Amino acid sequence: MDAGLPAQLPARQPANSRRSFLAPVWAEARMQGYYCILQIRNDMLIQWLTALVEMLVARQLWIALYNGRLIYNGYTLDQTLTYVVLSMVIANQQKDDGVQYMHSMIRSGDILFAFIYPLHFTIGLIVSSLSSLVISLLTTAAPLLLMAVFVLKVPLPDSPLLWLMFIISFFLGYLILNWIDILAGLLGFWTTETSGLVAWKRIIVAILSGAYLPLWIFPPAIERLIAYLPFRGIQYVPLSILVGWIGPESYLRELVVQIGWVVVLALIAEVLYRLALRKVSIQGG
């Protein structure tokens, strides 16, 4: 099956290849190309299928928790179902590629090149994470959203203003997430051992952002504490705007807080980055 040919060959196929003695090679290469596409498609299908199972499971869990009640402490079952299912739709965008990438660069020493790029290193990471956001929105979030609506029949609001606010807030949340990602990555300069750091970051973000559970499930004291942290802007705020737990009177305040956290986290990252630069130059001798 594997002839050891690079899969990008078909793109450079010459027009007269059919008569060339290389024809079998091109044919094989084309097969390899198709095979590559097929494989990607299979991986996608598997990803969608597993996400569908997870969404179904989450829906059943919350229906069981509500146990026949339609409302719990002012949070209706419909709102909660929309929240937990959509949190899975957007959770797929939240991989920790940034921190993994940085740690591999720190370990290999390739981080050196980052300092001579014309674009500021951390800004460059943010830009590249935005481009991967576009891809994952198209390849995972969009199909998962369709499944949520047509298979799981999750009720969604139809007010354009609500959706606009959700999109802005989700985007700001994505920036917060990526700055936290970068901060965790920068800590790698000091810890060098990084696998534990990634695990901690992942769990803390999952629990405190409201990706695992809506944050109102926490005891009130802890919920108040979480309100002072940046994490809730990642998932809880955009989704709460969408399902209506955050009313129109608080939109402005929530968005300003999110923007504030983006700025604060970016500034902390800049300070850490400069400290890290100094540390690296010491090691470089």
Next chain:
Amino acid sequence: MLRAFFLIKTQSLKAALQYPANFILDVIGVSLTGFAEVLVILLLTSAFQTIGGWDFWQVGFMAGLWRLSHSLHHALFLGIWEHHWLVRDGEYDTILVRPAHPIVQIMARGFPLEAIGELLPAVALFALTCGHVRVPWNLGTLLFLGLVVVSGAVIEGAVYLFFAAFDFWFPETGKLWIASAFLFPTARYPLHIYGRVFASLLTFVFPFAFMAYYPTYHFFHLASGDSPVFFPYLSPLVAAVTMLIALGTWSLGLRHYQSTGT
């Protein structure tokens, strides 16, 4: 052969212990997910009191039992997750010419680190809950517990092996994720909350429910609800049957193995 198997496992544990700080950090990293799940169960039950009629101690006991099996599975079968790489890279060639059975060699590959990482939250959860559920602890119960844990590990490994067998026909990655998507729902919450269709899937297609959910009925002396009364005792049989099916599929697949030729 068994001796060689345990020798390889202990050697890889020793190798991991060469960097103790890293080892501890990695073990904690693996345990974190397990501990986070305990927190999730605690939060849900403290807000809603019960999940499908079970309180924190009951759900926690079941989740702890499941995680014990899962941990043992990690110690024995984690190498199956590398199966598709072995097929893709042609590394199966080296496995096939060695005297030991290929499955034993694949089982020997895994790293005990994950098993220890999963064991910590499992033992913590089990120790925390076993005093609060009305389980009559005696020799019989303990033997049954051991049998269930071993059977559960074999069931999980068998399902993964079954899916991994298709690597010989379709060597792309990711098939095992389908199985694990069905695995975790049985890990955390009682099966009956998922509805009839999903419960049948997890009983007859992916028999993960026999890892902890059905045996839990025996421990609690609960009436077994919708399921037959003998279901709590079926785990060893289910483990044997699924492993046989998986091994059969795997040996069918092996005939289709094409080396990479390098």
